[in-house]
Amino acid sequence: MQIYRLLTGDDTSAFCHKVSEALSKGWVLHGSPSYAYDAANGVMRCAQAVTKEIDGDYSPDMKLGAQ
Template sequence: MKLYRFLSADDTSEFCHKVTDALNKGWELYGSPTYAFDAAKGVMRCGQAVVKEKDGDYSPDMKLGAQ
């Protein structure tokens, strides 16, 4: 099965660590990163899609971050 996640966080090192952690757990970058202003919080936010191939069957109850 192919799994998909969209990682997001404020534009701080937290975002880079989140993506780095996913890459080290076998996830691969998918597409370009995004960068947008969050007017409610007054900060810039980053986003990056990642995908991973995994054996088994997909279930909406899966915790994708634990895969």
């Protein structure tokens, strides 16, 4: 089955490392990244969807970051 995560963060190298780590664990980019200004905090924010094929059935109790 395929599972989905949306990675988000400030526009810093930490966000790039978060996405790179997910890719190194078998996650695959899904669609284009998003980039928007967070006026409340005065920063640019990024988002990238990723998916991964896993064995078993989905459960809302899954820790997606641990997959």
